Amino acid sequence: MTTSTLAxxxxxxxxxxxxxxxxxxxxxxxxxxxxxxRCVHCAEENLGHLExxxxxxxxxxxxxxxxxxxxxxxxxxxxxxxxxxxxxxxSSGGHGTTIQxxxxxxxxxRARGYCRRCHKWRFxxxxxxxxxxxxxxxxxxxxxxxxxxxxMPAAExxxxxxRLVGTKISAATLGRQARQQGRRAQEKRASLDQPMSGPAxxxxxxxxxxxxxxxxxxxxxxxxxxxxxxERDDWGHSAQKRAQGEEPPRWHWVYGGTxxxxxxRGETASGRATILSRGYVMxxxxxxxxxxxxxxEASRRGLGRTNEVLIVxxxxxxxxxxxxDRFPGAxxxxxxxxxxxxxxxxxxxxxxxxxxxxxxWVEPLLAKLKADDGCAVITQLEELRPRLxxxxxxxxxxxxxxLKTNRARLDYGTAKARGEPLxxxxxxxxxxxxxxxxxRPGQFWTQSGDEALLxxxxxxxxxxxxxxxxxxxxxxxxxx
Ligand SMILES: [Zn+2]
Numbered sequence: 001m002t003t004s005t006l007a008x009x010x011x012x013x014x015x016x017x018x019x020x021x022x023x024x025x026x027x028x029x030x031x032x033x034x035x036x037x038r039c040v041h042c043a044e045e046n047l048g049h050l051e052x053x054x055x056x057x058x059x060x061x062x063x064x065x066x067x068x069x070x071x072x073x074x075x076x077x078x079x080x081x082x083x084x085x086x087x088x089x090x091s092s093g094g095h096g097t098t099i100q101x102x103x104x105x106x107x108x109x110r111a112r113g114y115c116r117r118c119h120k121w122r123f124x125x126x127x128x129x130x131x132x133x134x135x136x137x138x139x140x141x142x143x144x145x146x147x148x149x150x151x152m153p154a155a156e157x158x159x160x161x162x163r164l165v166g167t168k169i170s171a172a173t174l175g176r177q178a179r180q181q182g183r184r185a186q187e188k189r190a191s192l193d194q195p196m197s198g199p200a201x202x203x204x205x206x207x208x209x210x211x212x213x214x215x216x217x218x219x220x221x222x223x224x225x226x227x228x229x230x231e232r233d234d235w236g237h238s239a240q241k242r243a244q245g246e247e248p249p250r251w252h253w254v255y256g257g258t259x260x261x262x263x264x265r266g267e268t269a270s271g272r273a274t275i276l277s278r279g280y281v282m283x284x285x286x287x288x289x290x291x292x293x294x295x296x297e298a299s300r301r302g303l304g305r306t307n308e309v310l311i312v313x314x315x316x317x318x319x320x321x322x323x324x325d326r327f328p329g330a331x332x333x334x335x336x337x338x339x340x341x342x343x344x345x346x347x348x349x350x351x352x353x354x355x356x357x358x359x360x361w362v363e364p365l366l367a368k369l370k371a372d373d374g375c376a377v378i379t380q381l382e383e384l385r386p387r388l389x390x391x392x393x394x395x396x397x398x399x400x401x402x403l404k405t406n407r408a409r410l411d412y413g414t415a416k417a418r419g420e421p422l423x424x425x426x427x428x429x430x431x432x433x434x435x436x437x438x439x440r441p442g443q444f445w446t447q448s449g450d451e452a453l454l455x456x457x458x459x460x461x462x463x464x465x466x467x468x469x470x471x472x473x474x475x476x477x478x479x480x
Contacts, residue, residue: 089114185468196296225428255284259294259297260301264278309329312332369412378400381399
């Protein structure tokens with residue numbers, strides 16, 4: 001390419017760029033600058049006022065520029081079917097649509113053509129602009145809805161969005177969009193999880209997601225927990241169900257898991273425990289769904305490249321069944337706090353009115369647990385058994401049974417020596433964070449609605465938000 005053709009290309013690119021400016025763009029910029037200038041000399045106004053003037057005053061200018069750029073982009077799209085890539089027939093231009101964007105509504109005219117292979121009318125520009133089929137919300141609006149509604153109720157989101165973005169998007173639109181994006185996230189999750197069952201898929205995904213592979217041997221820690229959510233799927237049918245002698249179910253389990261490399265555990269400067277990088281799974285789809293999602297996430301985090309897997313959880317039966325099914329050979333540990341709660345229950349039964357006596361009884365037992373001597377604890381409880389009668393005796397039987405069932409999972413001395421977690425606190429705190437959104441007073445969910453939003457929140461936590469919204473840089477804690 002010669003110098004002169006290069007110069008010509010540059011000048012035509014500059015001319016095309018000028019075409020994206022609004023006709024009275026210069027006057028608009030000047031008007032905006034004048035409003036900023038007034039603020040400069042106003043003693044009562046600070047930098048916040050300047051920011052506010054720029055946001056509100058610049059909005060219309062930016063909206064106009066966006067409209068022109070979107071129109072130019074739509075016009076540049078070739079008349080091919082966006083699904084099968086075949087040329088479109090009976091193509092005609094000028095089909096207008098109104099798109100809701102973060103700068104307000106824009107109008108775009110685009111071409112429509114018929115695909116003889118798909119037997120459908122197509123608007124190729126809609127796909128190029130990132131609009132969903134039959135949707136009129138821009139990708140940024142889709143993301144805003146997904147981000148805010150997975151954090152707060154839609155009515156609140158409407159106010160926050162209006163204040164921060166400067167554009168009003170109704171609560172109904174935000175809610176609907178968020179659910180739609182959540183369903184898209186569920187489809188994406190399925191398409192990410194499916195290839196993890198084969199080695200080629202795993203290698204490809206390591207590359208795509210830029211997962212950091214470990215160079216040295218490591219222990220993969222998996223923690224599991226569950227919490228419940230209130231749903232009203234039978235809305236309007238409650239009376240009828242009760243008449244049939246059926247109490248409509250309200251509370252349902254949400255199952256969650258997290259996985260991380262042992263070496264990624266650390267402390268913040270203030271001494272708070274933290275994990276550098278971890279994967280999350282959270283689902284209302286039942287234990288089966290959790291098992292498959294967790295296995296895929298654990299595979300992404302290094303399962304299959306490590307011989308050492310450690311599962312830590314409270315004593316729930318479903319957890320150990322899942323662990324045995326999907327992670328055979330993994331070491332299992334029951335959460336130390338849960339076990340100590342069981343011993344405290346016995347202590348309070350023995351010393352109902354004497355807290356210090358209860359403590360004096362329980363502390364040596366906790367010390368034995370921490371020295372890997374769970375068997376001695378069980379023996380001591382068994383020796384105690386003949387002294388208790390009635391309900392107290394039955395309760396002690398239950399506690400002995402609990403400890404015996406979990407006998408092989410009480411290796412807290414080993415845990416301490418190896419620098420491993422004694423409990424599943426990391427997962428419990430994650431569950432509490434999810435509950436802040438999903439367990440507000442007076443809230444009811446539907447199964448499809450809560451799964452969609454849980455899936456969105458989990459995408460963000462896993463650092464994969466950009467897979468849903470490619471215009472965004474990876475945001476949010478992939479690590480926390
Ligand atoms: Zn087609």
